[in-house]
Amino acid sequence: MLYQPDRSQYPDMGPDGKLDIDLSSGKYLKLWQGPQHPGITGNMSLELTVCGDEVVEGKVHVGYLHRGFEKLMERRSFIQCFPIVCRICVPEPDFNEYCYAAAVEELAGIEISERAKWIRTLILEMGRINSYMMYLGGQAGALGMGVIGQWTTYVRDLMLDRFEELTGARIYHMFIIPGGVRDDLPAGFEDRMEETLKEIEATLKDVQEVMFQNAVFKKRTKGIGYIDPSLVDSYGITGPNARAAGIAKDVRADQPYLVYPHLDFEPVTGKDSDIFTRSDVRRRDVIMSVDLVRQILSRMPKKDGPLMAKLPNVLHWKIPRGETYIRGECSRGEYGFYVVTDGSGYPRRVNVRGPSYTHAMSLLQRMIVNVNIADVASLMVSLHTYPPEIER
Amino acid sequence: MRELYEKLKTRFPLGEFTDQRDNLGFITVDKDQLRPVLYHLRDHEGFSHLVLLTAVDWIEEDRFQLTYLLSNRTRSVDVGLRVMLDRGEPVMETIHDIWPTAATYQCELREMFGIDFPDSPGVMDDFILEGWDDLPPYRRDFDTKKYSDETYAHREGRVTHDPAEYMKKQLYPDEV
Numbered sequence: 059m060l061y062q063p064d065r066s067q068y069p070d071m072g073p074d075g076k077l078d079i080d081l082s083s084g085k086y087l088k089l090w091q092g093p094q095h096p097g098i099t100g101n102m103s104l105e106l107t108v109c110g111d112e113v114v115e116g117k118v119h120v121g122y123l124h125r126g127f128e129k130l131m132e133r134r135s136f137i138q139c140f141p142i143v144c145r146i147c148v149p150e151p152d153f154n155e156y157c158y159a160a161a162v163e164e165l166a167g168i169e170i171s172e173r174a175k176w177i178r179t180l181i182l183e184m185g186r187i188n189s190y191m192m193y194l195g196g197q198a199g200a201l202g203m204g205v206i207g208q209w210t211t212y213v214r215d216l217m218l219d220r221f222e223e224l225t226g227a228r229i230y231h232m233f234i235i236p237g238g239v240r241d242d243l244p245a246g247f248e249d250r251m252e253e254t255l256k257e258i259e260a261t262l263k264d265v266q267e268v269m270f271q272n273a274v275f276k277k278r279t280k281g282i283g284y285i286d287p288s289l290v291d292s293y294g295i296t297g298p299n300a301r302a303a304g305i306a307k308d309v310r311a312d313q314p315y316l317v318y319p320h321l322d323f324e325p326v327t328g329k330d331s332d333i334f335t336r337s338d339v340r341r342r343d344v345i346m347s348v349d350l351v352r353q354i355l356s357r358m359p360k361k362d363g364p365l366m367a368k369l370p371n372v373l374h375w376k377i378p379r380g381e382t383y384i385r386g387e388c389s390r391g392e393y394g395f396y397v398v399t400d401g402s403g404y405p406r407r408v409n410v411r412g413p414s415y416t417h418a419m420s421l422l423q424r425m426i427v428n429v430n431i432a433d434v435a436s437l438m439v440s441l442h443t444y445p446p447e448i449e450r
Numbered sequence: 451m452r453e454l455y456e457k458l459k460t461r462f463p464l465g466e467f468t469d470q471r472d473n474l475g476f477i478t479v480d481k482d483q484l485r486p487v488l489y490h491l492r493d494h495e496g497f498s499h500l501v502l503l504t505a506v507d508w509i510e511e512d513r514f515q516l517t518y519l520l521s522n523r524t525r526s527v528d529v530g531l532r533v534m535l536d537r538g539e540p541v542m543e544t545i546h547d548i549w550p551t552a553a554t555y556q557c558e559l560r561e562m563f564g565i566d567f568p569d570s571p572g573v574m575d576d577f578i579l580e581g582w583d584d585l586p587p588y589r590r591d592f593d594t595k596k597y598s599d600e601t602y603a604h605r606e607g608r609v610t611h612d613p614a615e616y617m618k619k620q621l622y623p624d625e626v
Contacts, residue, residue: 120577120578121576121577121578121579121580124578124579126587126594128588129587129588129594132590133594164470164471291498291499291523292549292550292551293549293550293551294499294500294501294549294551307523312523312526313473313526380468380470381468381470381476381506381517381530382470382471382474383474383501383502383519383528383530385501392501394501394502396502396504396517396519398506406506406508407504407505407506407507409502409504409517411501411502415554415555416551416554419551419554420550420551420553420554421551424550449578
């Protein structure tokens with residue numbers, strides 16, 4: 059049954075359609091959630107107007123970590139931009155590297171080697187598992203189940219070990235470089251990855267039993283935070299948020315990039331479109347990613363040439379005038395880079411399209427109305443928002 | 451993509467077409483033709499998803515380029531509509547009534563590029579910058595270095611100590 063709040067206390071609408079909220083009446087209260095708050099992912103804040111326990115109006119404020127990446131890149135050569143882009147998104151930085159590298163390669167007419175494509179796909183799926191692990195911990199934590207976060211952080215750490223041996227770094231890998239990838243897989247990587255995947259599967263089984271079968275979790279997530287499927291197009295909803303509403307859209311399947319055409323998978327969907335379904339879609343997405351990593355490692359062709367394509371002198375690398383858009387399916391939805399070049403050695407414009415831009419702003423502001431204060435954190439986390447994507 | 455362009459051209463006056471990939475093309479559209487083209491693409495061609503709305507500053511040509519990127523999720527093709535605006539009069543019609551999410555993009559473009567979208571909800575609200583009174587920062591003529599030098603005081607570099615020597619000095623000043 060859908061969540062039906064008591065609307066008797068809600069303010070009247072003015073003739074202009076705006077809410078008539080008089081703070082001096084003592085009936086309403088302004089409440090700030092964030093920017094420092096355990097129920098907020100990243101640095102953003104929610105300005106909530108509450109009446110009793112329920113939110114009557116919510117406004118999202120961003121601007122706490124604007125670093126001006128898009129502007130910075132306009133003053134840097136194409137290769138100097140490469141180490142910057144991963145810093146746009148901490149929990150899943152590899153998508154920035156892939157989208158930027160693919161856009162530059164397309165505009166410069168560079169073809170990358172087959173094995174580099176497989177390694178790129180492997181990195182992206184590893185990053186996806188990591189991002190979902192953080193999400194599962196956050197979603198459980200928003201409802202007071204702190205121990206789930208400890209388990210998922212543990213397995214995420216094991217995956218960071220695999221990242222470290224593959225790329226030399228744990229968080230910002232700077233591995234997917236325009237022209238290919240920096241290195242090949244180390245010896246014995248497949249075996250160690252298999253051990254990690256087994257640990258992840260065991261943890262997921264525990265999470266399924268302790269979190270998804272927990273009566274409190276079910277009670278506080280089922281029927282709450284409903285997204286109507288008709289909003290999916292008008293609000294630009296993508297990824298698990300759309301798939302939980304029964305819209306089976308996944309860029310990996312719809313516009314296959316890298317080596318996804320060679321892999322067997324079906325987009326994970328749900329139908330209830332509430333917090334529980336979105337969490338469950340993501341849990342099942344991890345299981346699919348674990349399977350994809352296994353498929354990639356078993357089907358990857360042997361190395362038969364250099365991993366890196368031949369690049370021009372990167373210090374004097376000029377790319378002809380053009381524009382393109384490259385997208386990929388990250389853990390939160392459609393991630394894309396719109397890159398414009400003007401024939402010089404610097405990009406004219408780089409625009410990052412993160413899924414949180416629509417999920418955390420216009421959608422969250424609409425959904426947050428009529429929600430109980432105690433459910434605000436859980437609702438926000440269920441949209442899987444990362445503020446750095448909003449203010450690049 | 452060329453097929454779509456030819457089809458659209460029979461209905462609307464269109465500008466230059468760039469065939470970027472099999473599933474991505476860019477079309478230049480007149481400012482006053484944008485709305486009918488958007489409606490047509492959304493209602494008759496299945497381009498129901500607004501992927502992004504952003505601007506490019508072509509300062510040498512004295513114009514801004516607005517890019518409306520639309521996606522047809524059923525056929526998995528994208529089309530980018532380019533609208534050129536006079537840099538001296540950067541005003542554009544809002545499209546938040548077609549895609550509500552466009553209001554956020556328009557708010558950001560007003561703040562970062564100084565392009566106005568009258569009647570867009572909350573377009574004059576602060577989005578990222580609070581109390582900004584300088585040139586919109588994403589314009590090409592905004593100099594970040596100059597702004598930084600003028601706004602913030604110079605901070606000296608930090609002094610680096612040898613940890614062993616430093617702690618010795620702190621803990622046993624008499625022995626040094």
